[in-house]
Amino acid sequence: MSQMYRKRDRALIFFFTLVGLVFWLNVPGLYAGLFDDTGLPPEVIPLHSLANGLEGTGWLLVAVMTGLRRYRAAAWVGYFVVGMWAWDMTTTTYLPNMPVPPYQWAWGPLTVLILLVGIGRLWRRPDIVV
Amino acid sequence: MVLIPFFLWRLFFLALSANFALAAFDIVDGQFDGIGLPPEMLTMEAVANGLEAFGWLVVFALSWTSRRSASARMAVFLGGFLFFDVITTFVLPMPLPPYFLVWGTVLVVVQLLGARYLFKEDADVTNV
Numbered sequence: 001m002s003q004m005y006r007k008r009d010r011a012l013i014f015f016f017t018l019v020g021l022v023f024w025l026n027v028p029g030l031y032a033g034l035f036d037d038t039g040l041p042p043e044v045i046p047l048h049s050l051a052n053g054l055e056g057t058g059w060l061l062v063a064v065m066t067g068l069r070r071y072r073a074a075a076w077v078g079y080f081v082v083g084m085w086a087w088d089m090t091t092t093t094y095l096p097n098m099p100v101p102p103y104q105w106a107w108g109p110l111t112v113l114i115l116l117v118g119i120g121r122l123w124r125r126p127d128i129v130v
Numbered sequence: 131m132v133l134i135p136f137f138l139w140r141l142f143f144l145a146l147s148a149n150f151a152l153a154a155f156d157i158v159d160g161q162f163d164g165i166g167l168p169p170e171m172l173t174m175e176a177v178a179n180g181l182e183a184f185g186w187l188v189v190f191a192l193s194w195t196s197r198r199s200a201s202a203r204m205a206v207f208l209g210g211f212l213f214f215d216v217i218t219t220f221v222l223p224m225p226l227p228p229y230f231l232v233w234g235t236v237l238v239v240v241q242l243l244g245a246r247y248l249f250k251e252d253a254d255v256t257n258v
Contacts, residue, residue: 039168047218054217079203080242083210088218090178094170123203 013063020059026052037097071125078119143190151183165222198252205245213238
């Protein structure tokens with residue numbers, strides 16, 4: 001039983017690590033000026049950088065806590081950071097010249113759903129204390 | 131005595147819902163037009179505040195049912211939702227009380243405490 005969970009854990013750890021890295025990639029991107037033509041006021045660019053760094057750190061924390069089998073704690077952190085991403089995704093949907101793939105109105109909510117499914121898996125997993 | 135936090139938290143969730151709904155209308159009304167955000171974003175800020183109002187209404191509604199665990203998780207999600215708003219807009223000249231970063235963050239913490247309360251209530255109910 002526990003062996004079976006371990007295998008699925010690895011997939012989730014990989015997934016959440018990848019998500020954390022994607023969010024962290026935006027931090028240098030924002031400083032490099034990738035978002036300068038989007039209409040975002042210059043004074044909020046560093047704040048978006050900070051927010052993306054926090055989100056990236058949150059997702060990496062989710063991955064680490066999954067590895068430590070603290071599934072419930074990981075899920076709580078996950079729900080908070082996916083909420084952060086949902087705000088970002090919603091409010092920037094129609095900004096021009098975003099250095100992200102087109103059709104954000106479609107893939108934005110989809111990523112929120114996928115992340116919620118991933119967190120839901122953590123939530124339903126029993127805590128195994130080793 | 132147990133009933134006091136029971137009703138206070140539910141009142142809080144309802145007040146949050148009303149507050150974000152009002153904020154959405156204020157944005158549509160143009161009260162945030164001069165803060166420096168592009169119009170495409172302002173529209174979506176109104177949409178986001180509307181979603182937030184709806185979300186807290188759902189938390190309020192579910193808090194009366196056996197799905198309190200779902201409402202607690204949703205409250206944490208909505209806490210993150212507001213937190214992104216607070217930390218990325220607090221420097222803008224918005225028609226809000228001063229020190230938005232401070233009271234906004236405190237509000238997020240109180241929301242998380244509300245989620246914790248709902249979750250504990252759920253545990254109390256299911257462990258009977």
